[in-house]
Amino acid sequence: MANPRVIVVGGGLAGLMATIRVAEMGVPVDVFSIVPVKRSHSVCAQGGINAAKNLKGEGDSTWKHFDDTIFGGDFLANQPPVKDMAEAAPGIIDMLDRMGVMFNRTSEGLLDFRLFGGTLYHRTAFAGATTGQQLLYALDEQVRRFEAEGKVRKFEHWEFLSAVLDSSHACRGICAMDLHSMEVHAFPADAVIIATGGIGAIFGKSTNSVTCTGSAQGALYQQGAYYANGEFVQVHPTAIPGEDKLRLMSESARGEGGRVWVPRDGKKWYFLEEWYPKYGNLVPRDIATRAIHKVVYEMGLGVEGHPAVYLDLTEIDPKVLDLKLGGILEIYEKFVGVDPRQQPMKVFPGMHYTMGGLWVDYRHMTNLPGLLAAGECEYQYHGANRLGANALLSCIFAGRVSGATAVEYLRNVSNGADAVPSSVFDQEKLRQQELNEKVLEGKGGENPYTIWREMGQWMTEHVTVIRYNEKLKKCDEKMVELLERSRRINLSDQSRWSNQTLAFTRELSNMLQLARVITQGALARNESRGAHYKPEYPDRDDQNWLKTTKAFFAPDVDEPRFVYEPVDTSLIPLRERKY
Amino acid sequence: MADSKTVEIRIKRQLTPDGPSRRETFRVPLRPGLNIIGALMMIAENPVTAEGRQTVPVSYDANCLEEVCGSCAMVINGKVHMACSALIERLDQPIRLEPMSRFPVVRDLQVDRSRLFRDLQRVKAWIPIDGTYDLGPGPRMSQREQEAAYHFARCISCGSCLEVCPQYNDQTQFVGAAVLGQVRLFNSHPTGQMNAPERLEALLGPGGIHECGYAQNCVEICPKDIPLTQAISEVGGQVMRHVLLGFLRK
Numbered sequence: 001m002a003n004p005r006v007i008v009v010g011g012g013l014a015g016l017m018a019t020i021r022v023a024e025m026g027v028p029v030d031v032f033s034i035v036p037v038k039r040s041h042s043v044c045a046q047g048g049i050n051a052a053k054n055l056k057g058e059g060d061s062t063w064k065h066f067d068d069t070i071f072g073g074d075f076l077a078n079q080p081p082v083k084d085m086a087e088a089a090p091g092i093i094d095m096l097d098r099m100g101v102m103f104n105r106t107s108e109g110l111l112d113f114r115l116f117g118g119t120l121y122h123r124t125a126f127a128g129a130t131t132g133q134q135l136l137y138a139l140d141e142q143v144r145r146f147e148a149e150g151k152v153r154k155f156e157h158w159e160f161l162s163a164v165l166d167s168s169h170a171c172r173g174i175c176a177m178d179l180h181s182m183e184v185h186a187f188p189a190d191a192v193i194i195a196t197g198g199i200g201a202i203f204g205k206s207t208n209s210v211t212c213t214g215s216a217q218g219a220l221y222q223q224g225a226y227y228a229n230g231e232f233v234q235v236h237p238t239a240i241p242g243e244d245k246l247r248l249m250s251e252s253a254r255g256e257g258g259r260v261w262v263p264r265d266g267k268k269w270y271f272l273e274e275w276y277p278k279y280g281n282l283v284p285r286d287i288a289t290r291a292i293h294k295v296v297y298e299m300g301l302g303v304e305g306h307p308a309v310y311l312d313l314t315e316i317d318p319k320v321l322d323l324k325l326g327g328i329l330e331i332y333e334k335f336v337g338v339d340p341r342q343q344p345m346k347v348f349p350g351m352h353y354t355m356g357g358l359w360v361d362y363r364h365m366t367n368l369p370g371l372l373a374a375g376e377c378e379y380q381y382h383g384a385n386r387l388g389a390n391a392l393l394s395c396i397f398a399g400r401v402s403g404a405t406a407v408e409y410l411r412n413v414s415n416g417a418d419a420v421p422s423s424v425f426d427q428e429k430l431r432q433q434e435l436n437e438k439v440l441e442g443k444g445g446e447n448p449y450t451i452w453r454e455m456g457q458w459m460t461e462h463v464t465v466i467r468y469n470e471k472l473k474k475c476d477e478k479m480v481e482l483l484e485r486s487r488r489i490n491l492s493d494q495s496r497w498s499n500q501t502l503a504f505t506r507e508l509s510n511m512l513q514l515a516r517v518i519t520q521g522a523l524a525r526n527e528s529r530g531a532h533y534k535p536e537y538p539d540r541d542d543q544n545w546l547k548t549t550k551a552f553f554a555p556d557v558d559e560p561r562f563v564y565e566p567v568d569t570s571l572i573p574l575r576e577r578k579y
Numbered sequence: 580m581a582d583s584k585t586v587e588i589r590i591k592r593q594l595t596p597d598g599p600s601r602r603e604t605f606r607v608p609l610r611p612g613l614n615i616i617g618a619l620m621m622i623a624e625n626p627v628t629a630e631g632r633q634t635v636p637v638s639y640d641a642n643c644l645e646e647v648c649g650s651c652a653m654v655i656n657g658k659v660h661m662a663c664s665a666l667i668e669r670l671d672q673p674i675r676l677e678p679m680s681r682f683p684v685v686r687d688l689q690v691d692r693s694r695l696f697r698d699l700q701r702v703k704a705w706i707p708i709d710g711t712y713d714l715g716p717g718p719r720m721s722q723r724e725q726e727a728a729y730h731f732a733r734c735i736s737c738g739s740c741l742e743v744c745p746q747y748n749d750q751t752q753f754v755g756a757a758v759l760g761q762v763r764l765f766n767s768h769p770t771g772q773m774n775a776p777e778r779l780e781a782l783l784g785p786g787g788i789h790e791c792g793y794a795q796n797c798v799e800i801c802p803k804d805i806p807l808t809q810a811i812s813e814v815g816g817q818v819m820r821h822v823l824l825g826f827l828r829k
């Protein structure tokens with residue numbers, strides 16, 4: 001092909017790593033992102049990134065990292081790619097270190113590692129409590145270097161709307177909207193890597209950033225991409241409830257010695273330490289979250305009559321706290337107005353992460369040829385529950401693998417995007433323009449933000465920590481109602497310049513479609529595994545449910561359909577998950 | 580809404596980059612912990628002015644809502660601040676919101692800060708690694724060096740320091756404190772040091788460090804408490820030595 005080109009959608013850790021990999025292999029890249037890439041959600045990551053470097057003389061190994069990850073994910077992840085990731089992790093830390101990431105150091109000048117959830121080893125490298133920010137900046141700087149050399153073009157303040165698919169359903173480019181001029185354009189590419197991150201906005205309030213809507217994934221699912229394990233949603237045990245969002249209080253607070261308790265009979269009750277003596281405050285997130293739910297809702301305990309527990313750092317030396325957790329203490333101080341060095345913090349579980357996502361093969365190709373996915377938007381590495389500090393690792397690993405696969409793919413494909421008739425692009429562009437017009441001209445009195453709020457409330461109440469089939473059914477019916485109403489929105493703003501309500505309304509319908517995938521996936525799975533917990537089916541059921549959920553869109557009925565795929569458990573034998 | 584307590588917010592609006600500006604006043608219910616972004620979200624859901632006139636939602640940039648992405652800087656009651664960490668309860672009322680003045684307005688409270696990113700390119704704000712393949716660990720570094728450098732690595736490119744800088748405007752090409760902080764960061768890194776001369780060279784031309792008037796407003800306003808004036812004097816010293824050395828070599 002004449003001028004091969006790759007498009008990367010998303011400039012978080014996964015997208016930027018993919019960009020670097022492709023550019024390094026000599027193929028030019030166009031990066032699309034809603035926000036300037038340096039402002040992507042990955043900046044929020046606080047605690048750290050895992051790699052079994054074994055620099056603390058504990059006998060840690062990449063196999064143990066692999067085993068902790070599989071066990072932590074309740075055996076739902078395909079094992080071979082997880083093993084590859086654990087083995088690549090120490091090299092990834094070295095790469096980041098060479099890029100200039102200001103990781104915390106030991107007195108000998110080596111990298112320092114801290115404890116995190118779901119493991120007994122110091123395996124988490126960190127840069128204060130702003131690790132995601134530091135990693136994203138390092139990749140952003142390398143991409144800027146490629147940009148200066150003319151190998152990367154950035155399209156910031158652009159929103160991906162859809163893939164351009166040819167008659168054989170191969171991906172030939174994308175349609176995107178300039179968020180200032182609101183114009184839609186089609187861009188050809190020989191491979192497209194989707195790296196659009198998480199889906200927090202589907203749950204209304206979460207620990208995610210505003211742009212984590214899952215809209216791109218929802219659009220691609222409606223275009224024929226499989227969406228896998230959508231029902232696995234991580235609720236983080238310790239977030240600060242807020243009016244506009246739930247701000248995370250990282251697991252690193254407990255990794256550095258923070259303790260969780262509630263007042264009971266006038267005394268401090270350290271329930272996690274009592275219930276889980278081996279892991280204590282560092283049991284995996286799904287378990288800690290359910291424990292807090294039990295303490296608050298079943299046992300009626302809490303803090304000053306509110307649904308909350310204490311996360312207590314006051315026993316730790318404030319100097320150590322500033323050095324290792326400064327960034328998150330600052331968040332608590334700025335947004336709550338209380339100094340966590342002096343007073344225990346009040347926290348409660350909040351929606352945090354999606355283990356599910358676009359289905360990909362081990363080389364990160366989706367079921368649509370030429371369309372790849374990497375990062376939180378795909379489902380590959382975390383099974384039924386993600387361990388802390390494994391997300392940043394999986395984003396960077398997936399970015400690297402997908403970049404290499406994209407280049408390999410475009411070198412082998414028989415004809416490039418330049419051989420595709422322009423009508424293919426024009427048609428998709430027209431379809432997207434018409435969708436915009438429909439939204440702009442809509443009548444019927446519905447308000448997109450109100451619908452969004454209702455969706456978030458229903459999803460949080462019925463499809464997070466504890467799930468009942470009866471309520472899941474009701475929730476799905478509610479999503480149908482909201483979808484119906486979303487077609488009767490009239491926009492308060494009909495202008496064609498930086499119209500944020502138009503963009504949001506387009507995202508909303510994709511979010512609602514994904515909400516149904518999540519809800520129906522949860523309804524179907526009659527067992528409890530990792531983050532998916534049904535009191536009516538309290539046990540893991542390997543006989544019937546050791547399988548990956550794959551949802552696909554059935555346009556004739558406007559609904560998801562499900563198929564299931566066996567999980568590759570060839571390396572680590574199944575065992576009961578007990579901490 | 581049943582909630583009787585409300586706050587008044589006056590917003591400077593401009594619907595297009597070249598269009599006229601005007602002010603609109605809104606009333607939003609006061610809730611505990613509410614910040615400016617939360618208030619703008621409420622206005623978006625119900626875009627009606629205090630006088631009861633239907634209007635369009637206010638455009639603004641925001642992403643993380645925890646003061647780490649750098650998106651939401653705006654002028655609040657006459658002073659630049661991150662909108663997500665500006666808690667309504669702590670602000671004088673009525674609250675006045677305006678876009679930052681040193682950057683072109685896109686719409687309402689959104690501005691175009693791409694110049695900042697271009698300037699980072701100009702000073703080569705990166706470590707020139709050989710490649711992403713496995714080349715073993717990075718350079719060793721003492722805890723002290725790491726701590727000092729980490730301060731500068733926390734710059735969120737919000738542009739607050741540029742908003743208060745007397746030397747930064749559309750007439751000058753001055754790179755400003757944020758970019759000088761990054762030069763400090765990369766020039767002191769064991770690998771980054773190797774191309775320090777190129778960074779210093781970039782600071783010799785128009786918009787370079789000599790345009791700094793040392794007003795020191797930058798260090799006062801920085802939401803991340805980055806020691807910007809320290810960076811400016813260190814980099815200033817480096818530039819001087821660089822020029823002197825070049826002169827001696829001639």
Ligand SMILES: Cc1cc2nc3c(=O)[nH]c(=O)nc-3n(C[C@H](O)[C@H](O)[C@H](O)COP(=O)(O)OP(=O)(O)OC[C@H]3O[C@@H](n4cnc5c(N)ncnc54)[C@H](O)[C@@H]3O)c2cc1C
Binds near residue numbers: 131
């Ligand atoms: C508060 C918090 C703390 C965390 N801490 C940790 C931690 O300590 N360790 C850990 O391992 N993990 C942590 N995580 C998880 C981790 O941060 C995320 O999983 C990870 O950063 C996701 O990266 P990403 O590259 O997949 O996507 P993101 O960083 O979310 O980036 C998505 C990108 O896609 C773009 N985008 C989205 N939609 C579109 C569209 N339609 N068109 C164009 N562009 C689009 C966005 O602009 C953005 O550039 C944390 C998460 C949260 C919320």
Ligand code: FES
Binds near residue numbers: 640
């Ligand atoms: S929204 Fe990110 S800094 Fe305010």
